[in-house]
Amino acid sequence: MDLLTFVLWYLSIPTVAIFVGGMVYKVMRYALMARILVPKPEFRWREIAIRKGSFWDIGFWHWIKELIAVFLRPIIWSLRVNVLDFVGGLLMLHILGVILILFLVGTHVGIWFNYVPYLKLGIIDLTPLILLIEKIWFFLCLAVKYSTKVVALSPWSIIVIAGNAYVLALCVLAAIAYKFVDHLIKVKRGIINIRPGDFAALLLLLAVVLTGFLTAFSPITTPIPVQRLLLGLHVLFGEIFFMTLPFTKFSHFLFGYWYGKIHELYDAYAKRGV
Amino acid sequence: MMRAESKNLEKAFWRLSKYIESNTIHYVENCISCGICYEICPAYHLDHKYAPAPIGEWFRRFYRRQLNPIARVLGKLAHAYPLTIENLMKAREYVYRCTNCGACYMVCAAGIDSGHLALLTKSLINDAGLTPQVLKTLNEMELKMTYLTSKVQDLYGKLIEEIKKIAGGEAHINEPDRSVYIPISVCDLVFAKDVIISTIRILEKLGITWTIPDVPVGIRPPMGYVIGDFTSYAALIRRIYLNAKELNCRIILVTDCGYMYPALRFEGPYIAEIEQPCKILSIVELLEDYAERGLLHLRKIADVATWHDPCMLMRRGGVEYPHAILEESTFFTKLKWSGKYSRCCGGGSHMFFLQEEVAKALSEVLEVDLVKMLEKDTFARKIAEFGYEMAKHRAQEIIENGPKIVITACTSCIFMLRKAISESTMPFIEVKHLAEFVAKNML
Secondary structure, three states, rough: OOOOHHHOOOHHHHHHHHHHHHHHHHHHHHHOOOOOOOOOOOOOHHHHHHHHOOHHHHHHHHHHHHHHEEEEEHHHHHHHHHHHHHHHHHHHHHHHHHHHHHOOOOOHHHHHHHOOOOHHHOOOHHHHHHHHHHHHHHHHHHHHHHOOOOOOOOHHHHHHHHHHHHHHHHHHHHHHHHHHHHHHHHHHOOOOOOHHHHHHHHHHHHHHHHHHHHHHHHOOOHHHHHHHHHHHHHHHHHHHHHHHHHHHHHHOOOOOHHHHHHHHHHHHHOOOOO | HHHHHHHHHHHHHHHHHHHHHHHHHHHOOOOOOOOOOOOHHHHHHHHHOOOHHHHHHHHHHHHHHHHOOOHHHHHHHHHHOOOOHHHHHHHHHHHHHOOOOOOHHHHHOOOOHHHHHHHHHHHHHHHHOOOHHHHHHHHHHHHHOOOOOOOHHHHHHHHEEEEEEEHHOOOOOOOOOOEEEEOOOHHHHHHHHHHHHHHHHHHHHOOEEEOOOOOOOOOOOOOOOHHHHHHHHHHHHHHHHHHHHOOOOOEEOOOOOOOHHHHHHHHHHHOOOOOOOOOOHHHHHHHHHHHHHHOOEEEOOOEEEEEEEEEHHOOOOOOOHHHHHHHOOOEEEEOOOOOOHOOOOOOOHHHHHOOOHHHHHHHHHHOOHHHHHHOOOOHHHHHHHHHHHHHHHHHHHHHHHHEEEEEOHHHHHHHHHHHHHHOOOOOOEEEEEEHHHHHHHHH
């Protein structure tokens, strides 16, 4: 039994079990620690609602606008004061790197469908969305291929080039390197909140991306056992990433970030009226 | 000895655990060290070591040690630190540089309020007896009501006499069933007497009935908020709420923003576990409401004026600058860093009380030698200097905007900005409270 067989057929279920257990533990702690039975102040939105007549008079779109604002505010702030971090951290690592690679590269989409079959069939069916994205991608590629030189230099062609998995992987590798150096500089400056765990998390991410990159872009002449080893390592690191997800800083992507922003909407906007 | 000390400190942590709720866990666990919060923090601009994430990190370290079994085993590798005097001394260097202005909360990618973590750390520091003596003394005096010295009572008596002159011979002390209750504090008497007089003049003119307490309600309540003493914090909230309830007033009107407004308005019920007796309004909200409804008219002055957002009013209280008043009555100019992104004046939280002039003025009326305590305490003086440096930064931003008057609504903002501006290149810029401005220009 080689590594790939082991990680695919023996480690995948324990991985999902540990991940689910970890997430349940995390969410339950939040639910059990909530102080619900304490007196509450008069919330600002209630005050506004009373003045205007009812909750709905405040305006549904007003609430939607505020919801979007709490998500956008840090992004705009980052763009305003630290462009390098905006490009390295948000654009290259999160948007171009993680989100596109994780959810739109064909092989990954296949894995998602395999792990979570109801994405394909049943309650939530993402197939039309994936097909739509694929179709748009296809036409964009065609447009670039059969275009004149002028069109080839248009934003379309840039999107297609940037959307190439090869370029995306390079982006995420560069972004990890940026984050690593950034953390080192912060440690050197005496900033105390950078922990060994932050570096460990980045190294794990680097291992996942690097092995995935080598698997996908190794020459066709690479011997099969080497290919299987590379893919095995990629899946192994992916599974380690996945099972430790509820306990590392990466859980922000599933829980912390969303909880934080919804709480901010509740505390800063609905309660205080900021 | 060390073991016993550590056990006592751990007990303090467990006492504090009452206030560790799901949001606190979120603040502790979900910082991704992205660094977005650094640039907005006034402390970071003075020393790059003291940014919001590192300030909040100390509570995270203690929390991990107490409540995270894996981190407890891994120890310092997972940044889990035991509660010892030595570690709390190190933590003090960080959390006392935070003015709890809430700016980091506004821009944090994960919605983390590092100021709240600083407050919780201050609570542990206080239990370990490491709170600067000046603050500890003021807190104790406020809780035990020993601040009611003969000098304070004299000053209050004089204020009542002045109030009587503008209110037709009546001071309405503890009069029930009035609309507005004004919780006057010792800091109001010493630093903002004119604000109280102006407020009463405005209320009289607007025909709003008001009442005041028979003695000041505190030094600047709740002082417990400043040092993380939740017992004293809750006691003072209860004292003010019960006063207002007995008097059956409709509104508690807060003239000093400081931390008093958000503490009474938003945090009080959670901390003191008591229902709010009535509506709690800042003087800014009340006046703006009257101006918007066309019931308050002001003469237009020919000066360029600006508004400095007190952190506790804007970010912690949701009260925006009074558009209707300022844009109608002045040539209003907005500061570059205002609203949610406004910079702290450096007097937030404990910083105000550590300023030498404040300690001196309070010493005189409270009959306790705060100046001597400050002289002996090198840490407190260092922090006071840090706060003043923040004030100079903010003053410089104001000067660059070129106003003739800076209007705000907080005693510590007024004090810090006046001091910093008076020592700047533009010492003639006036810093005024909104109530004073309105009372002077009311038609």
